[in-house]
Amino acid sequence: MNQYQKAEQFELRLKALAYDLVVKLGTTAGFMEYYFKVLQKCRTQTQAFELVNLLHYLIFGKYKYSEIQSFRNSRKNYLKN
16 A cells, blocks of 8 residues: 555545544534543543533534533433433
8 A cells, every 4th residue: 555545544534533523513412422532531521521612613613502501501411311
């Protein structure tokens, strides 16, 4: 496999990962799942929330939650189900 083919394969894997993230962050359940995944690597719950909310902003052009309290309410409802 030459360098060009390796680069193409890498690009396809990267696009697949990005697509999965877009699909996941596009729903409330997906946002919460990704938040809990990221939470394991963050120091605080707020840090995890801010990171995932920023990713949502970068992808969709708007924040999923305008403030952390609205996220906490949504998280509470998500965990009840």
